[in-house]
Amino acid sequence: MITGxxxxxxxxxxxxxxxxGAVVELCDVDVASGNRTTESIRNAGGKASFTETDVTDERSVASWVNEVIDRNGRIDVLFNNAGISAVGRIDEIDRDTWDRVMSVNLTGVYLMCKHVLPIMMNQRKGSVINMSSSVAELGLLRRAAYAATKGAILSMTKSMQVDYAPYNIRINALLPGTIFTPFVQDYLRRSYKRDIDSAIGELKKRQLADSLGDPEDVAWAAVYLASDESKYVMGTGLIVDGGTTCGKPF
Ligand SMILES: NC(=O)c1ccc[n+]([C@@H]2O[C@H](COP(=O)([O-])OP(=O)(O)OC[C@H]3O[C@@H](n4cnc5c(N)ncnc54)[C@H](O)[C@@H]3O)[C@@H](O)[C@H]2O)c1
Structure with a gap:
């Protein structure tokens, strides 16, 4: 199951x-993009189903989990990926924006886990991947609200791992750096007044790699955490950030 x-x-x-070779269950609030991705997977010979689901709405979450169980009988992997950004200092972020980012990025993970973990506990097997961010590890300009959610995800992941290890369930987090997606394009539009190329140049100064991350860079890390190849990796945050948290080359 992959959210967002x-x-x-x-x-x-x-x-x-x-x-x-996975049977992939996709959810999103954006039905058009969810259907598009599902079609692409099917056209390439893969198995996928899309269900419109809002991770902040417990009824919507419960109903998706039931559908997935009806279709497949089990849930091996949950990737809590859905997230939104919030740009601004704390004195600039209004209460609605604060509540919304907490709700999608943090409560959404809680709700998905609440409904999927009992199934994995019965199976005595499962892998949960929670989407954190490299901002959980370092300060970033005008990102405090967003960073609060991603830091919480990393802490939550560690304590969840302690709780669910006896059920043979692994819980890990992913900490990407700047990955060039619609999410980052939106951030660039809202944060930088100049053209997109110079904005990308500014972002690259934060990292050691010479280009921004591709979504595939994170996808491969998720495949690893989902698979038995990572069976000894528990309660950790896997950083995929082109060296952003490592340091500066000067
Ligand atoms: N792109 C980056 O640089 C970056 C870096 C670190 C972490 N992340 C995290 O990775 C995740 C994915 O980011 P992305 O860049 O692919 O973003 P994106 O905006 O490209 O995609 C996110 C998807 O989540 C969906 N979504 C939003 N709210 C939802 C909800 N309530 N219920 C279900 N789906 C919902 C959106 O419709 C969208 O399709 C987010 O959690 C983000 O915080 C991204």
Missing amino acids: AGKGIGASTAMKFAEE
Whole structure:
């Protein structure tokens, strides 16, 4: 199950999982993009279904989980990917924006886990991947509200791992750097007044790699965390950030 799978990292991961032979269940609030990604997977010979689901709405989440169980009988992997951005200092972020970013980025993960984990506990097997961010590890200009959600996800992942290890369930987080997706394009539009190329140049100064990340860079990390190849990786945050958190070359 992949949340927010219509676009960006979620879409890329859905395609990668399908190529690896998974039966992929996608959800998104954006029906058009969810259907598009599902069609692409099917056209390439993969198995995928899309269900319109808002991760902030418990009834919507519960109904999607029931549908997935009816179709497949089990849930091996949950990738809590859906997320939104919030740009501004704390004194600039209004209460509605604060509540919305908490709701999608954090409560959405709670609700998905609440409904999927009992199934994985019965199976005595499962892998949960929670989408954090490299901003959980370092300060970034005008991102405090967003960073609060991603730091919380990383902490939550570690304590969840302690709770669910006895059920043979692994819980890990992903910490991407700047991945060029619609999410980042929106951030660039709202944060930089200049043309997109100079904005990308500014972003590249934060990292050691010479280009921004591709959604596939994160998708491969998700495939690894989902698979038994990562069976000894538990309660960790896997950083995929082109060296952003590593340091500066000067
Ligand atoms: N792109 C980056 O540089 C970057 C870096 C670090 C972390 N992340 C995280 O990765 C995740 C995906 O980011 P992306 O760049 O692919 O974003 P994106 O905006 O391209 O895609 C996110 C998808 O989530 C969906 N979504 C939003 N709210 C939803 C809801 N309530 N219920 C279900 N689906 C919902 C959107 O419709 C969209 O299709 C986010 O959690 C983001 O915080 C992104």
